[in-house]
Amino acid sequence: MSGTLTLSSNIRKPLIGVLGLLLALLVIACGSWWLACSLSTRMLRAQGAQATADLDQELTRLRFFPRVLAGDPRLEAALSRGLPSDILAANTALDRITRQSGAAFSFLMDTAGFTVAASNFDQPSSFIGKNYGFRPYFRRAMDEGAGTFYAVGATTGQPGYFLAQSMVDDTGAQQGVVVVKLDLEDFIQRYRTTQKGLVVADDLGVVILSTEPAILYAPLVPLSPDAQALSREQRRYALNAQTQPRKNGPWLAMGARVFLSVQTESEVEAWSLLALHRRGDVLNRAGGLLAMGGAGLLIAVLGGLLVRLQLQYSSVLRRKVAEKSRQLQAAQRQVIADENLAFIGRMSAAISHEINQPLASLRFNLATLSKLHDQDEDVQSIVAQSKNTASRIARVIETLRLFARRKEVVSDKLDLSAVARTAQRVMSEERPRASEAIRTELPSGATMVRANDVLMQQVTINLLTNALDATKALENPDIELRIETEAAHVVLSVTDNGPGVEASIQGDLFTPFASAKPMYKGLGLGLSLARSIVEDAGGTLTYTPQEAPFKSRFMVRLPAHDD
Structure with missing residues (x-):
């Protein structure tokens, strides 16, 4: 019996x-899958935000065009x-202007809905x-002025x-409706060529644009x-009954293919965008993380055995194990930081193509447009404002280029109140509904x-x-x-009266890659750059927590310049 007990004891320890x-491998596998999904989700959030923008x-590129055409005396x-x-x-006018603007078609309808003139008349x-x-666009234009x-x-x-x-004529009576049609195929094609999955669904939840x-x-x-019934009445499209995507949480199944997805919402239309990442790619990333974790576990086990045999759990052993753990954690943080920097590099490389080329076209x-309507003061006013905006964009691009290359940025005497008014106007144009919460208190001088x-x-x-962003979810921002x-x-x-910044990150708030927002909302560079x-x-530039009702206050203090 003594031999049996000894044998059981000898087996028990290796079995444990x-x-x-x-168990450790199972934990690493689960952790690798969770981390792969998290990293992929963060990438998709950035991709979805960019796609939504x-x-x-694209939807607002020619929004002014129908208003300009509505004042054309020929129409x-x-x-x-x-x-x-x-x-x-x-x-002839519709044909020429449509070609110059890059629209697909434009046409003119009377109050009964019949087309009177069109760019494709021939x-x-x-x-x-x-x-x-x-x-619906005709009915909305007749009822509300635009649609x-x-x-x-x-x-x-x-x-x-x-x-x-x-x-409308001079008396305000309805004359008809002018319509411009945009082709969004070039927009979705850009995402097909870059291998980035994207799906756009309309207000009914039907896919209208897709890389698939x-x-x-x-x-x-x-x-x-x-x-x-509404889709049939409006003759939107013929519903696709052969393919039925199935969405389960963040996962979207299309037949045998499954994608990880992140949903964002358009601010222009009641459309939803789904940025997609193949499940196979997520699995590959998880496999790489698992291999790294398994290798780390193997190193830890072998290292632990070797140190145990050599140092017998001495203080030297504990210090070395702790140092190895810190190194592994630092390596993991470095991998995440490298992904952020790589993303920033790709965004910087795209600035010239994505901004300067459309700016030249604008x-x-x-x-x-100025030549076509040289006698129309309203059009000339719009053109002048647009030219000023285009010039400002060009100045921003050039200034940021100088700043990124660490060259000297030209400074001059300026009115900070004028800067504040310009910034508020920009926000009212970019986010008209949300910016209504902004109040200004500016001195008269x-x-x-x-x-x-x-x-x-x-x-x-x-x-x-x-x-x-901090007050977006509030009822009364x-x-x-x-x-x-x-x-x-x-x-x-x-x-602002938002939730404020957590005390745990206030010390790192102006550090690159630190952010009070969720990881998918930004890279944490804005405040550092500011x-x-x-x-x-x-x-x-400082941050000061506030008492209710306000929670956060950011202060820019600059030397006054009176001479």
């Missing part, structure tokens, strides 16, 4: 060791007189004589985004009978400092954007933009 090793920019004459010469002039698929009064809608063309069979504008063509016009969720279109105008605007916009003078300084402050800009101007 093996079970412990298997790109889509909203007005085609509706009011309707002479053959008037119709020909309207057709083509077999001409819209002239067709009645599109059933389209938008996405659908497959009833005549051409080509999908597109329709923008409509009502036309097989699921076009398939509902992401089952449609109610009312939704199906300036060309503005010059063309000048508040002069010496700094770079564009960079100080970026600092103010960054602080306002953070405040808008309240943001105060204030400028005060104290002693020899001018102080710009942004205060502080660098302010310090280069001889000032300071």
Whole structure:
């Protein structure tokens, strides 16, 4: 019996060791999967945010175009007189302007919904004589003055985004509706070529744009009978009944293929965007992490055995094991930081292509529009404002390029109150609904400092954007933009009634890659960059927690410049 007990004891210890090793491998496997999903989700959130911004920019690119066309006297004459010469002039104008603007089509409808003139008047698929009064964009334009809608063309069979504008005469009576159609195929094609999965669903939850063509016009969720009836009534598209995507939490199944997805919402239309990442790619990343974790576990086990045999659990052994653990943790943090820096590098490389080229096209279109309507003061005013905006964008790009290359940024005397007003106007244009929560308290006199105008605007916009994000979920958001003078300084402050910044991260708030937002909302560079800009101007940027009802206050203090 003694031998049996001894044998059992000899077996028990190795068995416990093996079970412990298997348990550790299971924990590492689960952790690798969780970390792979987390890293992929963070990447998808950034990708989705960029895709949403790109889509909203595309949808608003020609939003002004129907309003400009609505004031064209050639179109007005085609509706009011309707002479053959008037119709020909309207057709020719629509054809030329549509080609120059990059739109797919434009056409003119009377109050009954019949097409009077069209850019494709000389083509077999001409819209002239067709009645599109059933389209929601026509009804909204007649009822509300303007309307938008996405659908497959009833005549051409080509999908597109329709923008409509009502036309009225001098007495305010309805004359008709002018419509511009945008082709969004180039937008989705850019994501196909970059191997980035993307799905866009309309207000009914039906896929209208996708890098996976097989699921076009398939509902992401089952449609109610009312939704199906509405789709048929508006003749949006033919629903895809062959492919039925299945969404389960963050996972989206398309037949045999499964994708990890992150959903974002358009601010222009009631559309949802799903950024996609193949499950196989997530598994590959998890496999790599598992291999790293397994290797680390093996090293730890072998190292532990070796140290146990050599040092017999001495203090030297404990210090070495602790040092190895710290090294592994530092390596993991370095991997995450490297991914962030790689993402920033890719974004920087895309700036020239994604901004400068469209900016040149915008300036060309503005010059063309100015020549076409050189006698129209309203159009010339819009063109002038747009040219100023384009110039400001160019200045921002050049200033940021100089800043990124660590060259000297040109500073000059400027009115900080004017900077604040410009920043508020930019926010009201970019986020009109959310920016209603911003209150300004600006002194009546000048508040002069010496700094770079564009960079100080970026600092103010960054602080306002953070405040808008912090109060986004509140029922009654309240943001105060204030400028005060104290002693020899001018102080710009942004205060909000959001949740505030957690005490645990306040010390690192201005450190690169540190952020009070969730990881998918930003890289944590905005405040760090803002502080660098302010310090280069001889000032300071600080954060101060506040008592209720306000929770956060960011203060920019700059030396006053009176001479």
